[in-house]
Amino acid sequence: MTGPLFPALLDPPDRAALVFPDGALTWPELPVHAHALGAELAGSRRVAVWATPSLTSAVGIVAALLAGVPAVPLNPRAGLRELEHVIADAAPDAVLAAPGTDLPTALSSVRRLSIPRESLRRGARVDRFGTPPPDTPALVVYTSGTTGPPKGAVLSRGAIAANLDALADAWAWTADDVLVHALPLFHVHGLVLGVLGPLRRGGALRHLGTFDSEKLAGAVDAGGTLVFGVPTHYHRLAAELETDPRAAATIGRARLLVSGSAALTAVDHARLQRLTGLAVRERYGLTETLILTAARADEPPEPGTVGRPLAGTDVRLVPLDAATDDTDDTDDGLGTVEARGPALFSGYLNRPADLTADGWFRTGDVGRWTPSGALALVGRQATDLIKSGGFKLGAGEIENALLEHPAVAEVAVVGVPDDDLGERVVAYVVAAEPVAERELADHVATLLASYKRPREVRFVTELPRNDLGKLVKARLPR
Ligand code: MCA
Ligand code: AMP
Numbered sequence: 169m170t171g172p173l174f175p176a177l178l179d180p181p182d183r184a185a186l187v188f189p190d191g192a193l194t195w196p197e198l199p200v201h202a203h204a205l206g207a208e209l210a211g212s213r214r215v216a217v218w219a220t221p222s223l224t225s226a227v228g229i230v231a232a233l234l235a236g237v238p239a240v241p242l243n244p245r246a247g248l249r250e251l252e253h254v255i256a257d258a259a260p261d262a263v264l265a266a267p268g269t270d271l272p273t274a275l276s277s278v279r280r281l282s283i284p285r286e287s288l289r290r291g292a293r294v295d296r297f298g299t300p301p302p303d304t305p306a307l308v309v310y311t312s313g314t315t316g317p318p319k320g321a322v323l324s325r326g327a328i329a330a331n332l333d334a335l336a337d338a339w340a341w342t343a344d345d346v347l348v349h350a351l352p353l354f355h356v357h358g359l360v361l362g363v364l365g366p367l368r369r370g371g372a373l374r375h376l377g378t379f380d381s382e383k384l385a386g387a388v389d390a391g392g393t394l395v396f397g398v399p400t401h402y403h404r405l406a407a408e409l410e411t412d413p414r415a416a417a418t419i420g421r422a423r424l425l426v427s428g429s430a431a432l433t434a435v436d437h438a439r440l441q442r443l444t445g446l447a448v449r450e451r452y453g454l455t456e457t458l459i460l461t462a463a464r465a466d467e468p469p470e471p472g473t474v475g476r477p478l479a480g481t482d483v484r485l486v487p488l489d490a491a492t493d494d495t496d497d498t499d500d501g502l503g504t505v506e507a508r509g510p511a512l513f514s515g516y517l518n519r520p521a522d523l524t525a526d527g528w529f530r531t532g533d534v535g536r537w538t539p540s541g542a543l544a545l546v547g548r549q550a551t552d553l554i555k556s557g558g559f560k561l562g563a564g565e566i567e568n569a570l571l572e573h574p575a576v577a578e579v580a581v582v583g584v585p586d587d588d589l590g591e592r593v594v595a596y597v598v599a600a601e602p603v604a605e606r607e608l609a610d611h612v613a614t615l616l617a618s619y620k621r622p623r624e625v626r627f628v629t630e631l632p633r634n635d636l637g638k639l640v641k642a643r644l645p646r
Contacts, residue, residue: 302326
């Protein structure tokens with residue numbers, strides 16, 4: 169990557185850049201807002217951004233990027249333990265939030281800066297901060313592992329630019345596109361693809377705030393061309409469109425519907441095609457790798473697959489029984505997905521990254537190649553990762569939170585299939601004393617993000633263990 173992350177800022181077109189329920193900015197207005205704040209940030213090591221799905225949060229991120237300061241998006245729904253961990257781990261010099269935001273006490277030790285709501289003046293120079301080198305960290309995005317607290321994946325400016333350019337190639341994504349979505353801004357999907365994507369292209373984002381078919385139809389009617397969502401969005405959309413043929417016809421005028429972060433079922437794919445006439449494109453990636461594979465816009469998708477590797481990205485399958493790292497690709501069976509390429513993260517903050525000796529990242533996902541060269545994902549190696557509504561949840565983190573409750577003697581957390589969420593969190597608990605299911609769920613929702621709370625608690629007298637006393641989750645009564 170040479171040149172700026174957002175080339176359109178050099179000669180801003182006179183049209184909308186960011187449209188959110190709380191306000192909108194045109195391309196000429198965007199740098200004015202961002203620069204006013206960026207000047208205050210210059211020289212900071214890292215800055216946290218209270219990442220609500222709002223214009224102010226998007227401006228805060230852009231300001232940090234223009235100032236060359238790595239931004240750490242904070243999940244506004246994060247619980248106490250998560251916020252304490254992220255603040256201690258990322259050690260931001262400041263936290264950016266919209267004026268008047270009531271920030272939790274876990275952030276009280278961090279200097280607070282307000283993101284300006286009003287334009288100060290037009291015509292600020294966009295090259296005021298220069299262009300940092302491509303390996304400069306742009307974002308630190310926290311993502312859950314199987315055990316322990318979330319890890320901060322460091323994403324460089326070059327990785328983000330390379331990935332967004334490869335997606336532009338796959339989806340013919342241009343400055344004429346208006347992206348529509350309702351994704352949160354503290355993960356790669358909503359932030360990198362969903363905000364930085366349209367800004368890199370010189371196009372526009374129309375964020376819905378919350379997702380429903382009426383709002384989506386309204387946004388497509390207003391010029392939206394490209395729609396991003398997680399399978400839970402598309403599952404709900406299909407159900408709503410069954411009784412709203414007008415909205416279905418309007419949404420069918422979009423150029424492309426794209427699903428990612430979890431698997432879209434074949435049933436929902438077929439329903440949406442029947443209702444809107446559009447075949448949803450799936451793409452696959454991780455916080456650490458950005459997007460690896462995608463179904464292209466110029467080819468009919470192969471439902472049940474996540475498309476082919478993006479240009480410049482290497483994806484290989486390592487046979488499940490492979491004992492070494494240097495195994496060749498296999499095209500005739502299942503393997504674990506490994507990836508290498510320009511969009512790989514630079515490592516975890518304060519933690520080693522688990523790459524192979526020759527630089528491959530082990531995703532932990534299991535898949536096979538189809539004859540056409542597309543990747544079909546069939547599952548994950550770790551039972552301790554749960555994908556609920558597109559959020560990756562670590563079973564270990566939820567188990568640790570439950571063990572902090574005095575009534576919990578032993579616990580095992582798993583994901584079970586769920587029509588709406590893909591998987592839902594279920595906790596098997598050996599209770600030390602009588603306790604209500606609701607109390608345990610609320611306890612988790614205080615320490616962690618509320619969507620990490622168990623949807624169901626199953627009380628058992630003991631957990632299945634092997635001869636060495638190790639928990640065997642596969643033997644839990646499902
Ligand atoms: C909300 N709730 C959930 C979830 N979301 N429970 C379990 N799993 C969830 N994912 C609960 C809340 O805790 C709350 O319950 C109740 O549902 C209503 O909350 P609300 O926010 O209104 O929910 P919603 O609007 O129905 O949210 C569903 C959602 C959301 C919009 C699909 O889950 C979502 O935004 N998912 C996107 C995830 C995402 O962006 N993933 C990207 C990471 P209570 O009040 O009782 O607590 S993956 C990634 O970045 C990689 C690179 C990739 O491939 O994309
Ligand atoms: P995260 O760590 O939150 O970035 O989530 C990354 C994980 O999401 C991947 O390892 C996959 O398990 C899953 N994922 C992302 N996109 C897809 C997809 N299109 N189909 C199935 N799983 C997906």
